[in-house]
Amino acid sequence: MRRTMGNLPPKLHDVAHEPGLVVPAADGSALLSDHYFPLAAGDFPTVLVRSPYGRGFPWAPMYGVHLAEQGFHVVLQSCRGSGGSGGEADLWRNEAADGQATVAWLRQQPWFTGVLGTIGASYLGYVQWALALDPPPELRAMVVQVGLHDLHAFFHPGGAFSLETALTSTMGRLSQHQGMKESVRAALRLQRHMGKISRTLPLGEVYAAGLGGRVPYLEEVMAHPDPADPHWHGADAGVAAERLTVPTALITGWHDALLDQTLQQYARLGRAGCDASLLIGPWTHNSAPGGPEALTASLAWLRAHLCDDPADLRESRVRVHVGGRRTWHDLPHWPPPATDRRWYLGSGGTLRDRAPEDTAAPLSFRYDPADPTPSVGGPLLSPKAGSRDNTALEARDDVLTFTTAPLTEPLDVIGPVRAELRVTTDTGHADVFARLCDVDDRGRSVNVCDGLRRLHLTEDGPAEVTVDMSATAHRFAAGHLIRLQISGGAHPRFARNTGTGEPLTTATRLQPSEISLHHPSALALPLADADFDARGPAH
Template sequence: MAPFTTSVSGLATDVQLPDGQGPFPAVLIRTPYGRQSHRAELHGWARRGFAVLAQDVRGRHASPGEWRPYESEAADGAETAHWIRRQTWSDGRLVACGASYAAHCALALALEAAEDARPDAVIAAVPALGAADTAREPSGAERLLNRAGWWAAHGDRPDSDETALAKALAADPDLLSRLPLVKFPERLGRELPSWRGLWRRRERGRLASLAATARMPLLAVGGHHDHFAEDTVELWRNWGGPSTRLLMGPWGHGLVAAPGPDAHPEHRVGLGELYARWAWAALEGRLREGRAGALALGGSPLWVGSDVMGDAYVPRLRLLRGGVFTANPERPVGSVDLAVPADGEPDRCVLVTRPLPRLLDVFGPAAVRLRATADTPSADWVARLVALSPEGRAERIGLGVVRRAEPPGSEAEFTIPLGRLALRLVAGTRLRIEIAGHHFPAHARNPHTGEDPITATRLLASRREVHPTGLELRLTVLRTRPTPVNPALEIPR
């Protein structure tokens, strides 16, 4: 049947029904990125027996109202869910589905709406859990580049311009360096009233904590190279529903459309078919209880189960330079260039391992433990883990940012989490750890004065000292090759 457009609680909604007699289970996709971009997806769901709806959220594209990111999605989603269940073509069963912000819409409906509006199953891919979750690291460090790009493209406007930040940076390469950052909209040349409010939000983890109250199945999908990878895993771990599945591949935020450098052809999963098979199994009660999943091992065609356990591995590190260095926000360590200066005053501490004597499958959490000193009252500590292949290629495989506030000059011992890794390192690979004070422009520069980095107008250099004898890189590795799994079979069972 051809799709048709209707208004649901005033919001523009495209509906496509399967061929044949109903009623049908329904799939709901609520998005700020334009419902018309989901036409192929609507056709795919309908072909597999689902009534499917794509809706422009309030204030975006064809939906009227004021666009307030992360504020009204539970209420608007609930009204749409009630409308769906009143239709003659609906059998009452509902799957909330979405990626990125649309995943937030699906989760808000599942976790914050009234009980009678909640879906029967949820598919959340690369989920943007909330404003603070997307804007800050768990330590509070600001994710500047990602949020500047998103707000420039989508914030406080009914339509989108994905190239807005790139065009602005081409005209003014110092756009993100100019202080204070709270005035970014003025330099961008656009009204962005919600930009200032974004940085006032610090309530990270709200949806992840509510996940424990969930009573329906979840399929969480993410990429090891996605900036929301940790949130995807946390959501899966916290989910209280009867059955929870996790699918993680060597992908970026665009999933299979954005493969990482360590992706293999075997990692190109047909997500549409997999989503539909999982949804039918969830609605019909055929999923096994408990947590399970399939995770790809980057640099290898291997997929393994989420229950695979690893052992701790602590490689020996050798200090190359920068046991004492200066973190100068006027000349911050960049987040793009992996080259390390070999001369001049050190701007970071650099350590390296010997070539790995054997192949290692790194699978699980990684972290750096260190003892260090800063001579400023506030300091960000950035740890970047880089794999140097035997052929000389450099690839960032782990990153962590911790914000510390100690009396100037006092020694502190702390851990910098590097995320959950899932990749194969061949024999001869060396690992390089960089400890720096900045990671710009991916993260806002800590001004070292104790001021908020978003409103600060003054920058101060910070002298750092890292004690190499107290520095430890801890990885999790697989002792033996695990039994491989097929995600197309593992996820829907």
């Protein structure tokens, strides 16, 4: 397993393994757990990892073996209904209670010293927030890697259904705990059917072929797009961060599908006065947790707070990778001081610092859900994630582009990005997808960050619409151009807007939409202060 990971630090201890231990949940369900521990005399703190994706690869080498070699007891547990554990699998309703029951079991183990940490990626981060809703006194540290706290926002970001992410994550949840062979088989099946799923209605029926059958919880997710719906009661564990005192390390990537949730967690922890660190790299959701920077930061955080050994802990609490420069930057907090600057959308595809006259003609395009604007790169769960060449996408008639003149000097953008638009649509139902791109001196346009917002417009005149485009730390080099894309979707990353207002699962009709941008509409970028370079280049 060490050879599989490849970038683990030298081991300090040989490791032993107790597989298949039974941890009783509060309702008596058996939660199967593997115990990894150092073969050495002395007391060692414990790290708890809870997963619905099985206890094998990659969790066993990345957490079990690696951390036990470094001097920790590690309990790697399968969530209920997965990996041989009893009980019914559920998206969220049992995680807090099952986490507490596991801590109660730990208290009975002769090797447990009363010093506990947690670690995990993606949904393995969600279970940490669930435990932190009522943190046990033994909990001394958390490491949340590309983690989520809000399940509604995971499935319905910006109000649109995150189709590709929902199918990919559901496929993993259904198959990965059954072993590598079944996981690969399920991934290939979804890949074979994705084209048909993305072209065929109603979505509530056609999706099943890609997952080997109907999935009730996914149908419930699709049928309840409103975050205020009682269906989602208790699904957002992020309230834990508002009062947490447990030191927490957050790790994400600029192209992580859960970047926004991680930044929300950091902001909440900051308001609570909790000791928190933030590491953002040039990573996707899949590449971030196992990278050497993430592994080093995670281990340093656990050693500092569980072993009273802060020797390897970064002095600065925030470290971000600056795209375009390919350098790391240390910061005292996120976001750092910045000055908002607006570039206004103009005729002829221009981006300028002065707004056109209000009487200038609106800028319009036609979105046809029968030929939806495709998604290219960005924050996905698949290998297609990340920065990609947008040239072919921008050649489509349903994608408007607005571009600055070549920059005369470098421009550092750091912080949340947004598009401030005045929008009308003839159907009242439309999506607005906005993407920031860096265009180099060869004309290659590469995506930096983006966002989508689903609209239900009823007023006659233009609606004031802000599209939050996530956040970035990126340098636009001298001679490069800043570009803003505006389109009506990014399919199949987001389920296409049918234009009819029909419910997602049962919609059968497609209605093209005319979407118009009225003046003044603008791209708002946070520009780094003049002392950005002096304040924090990382070495």
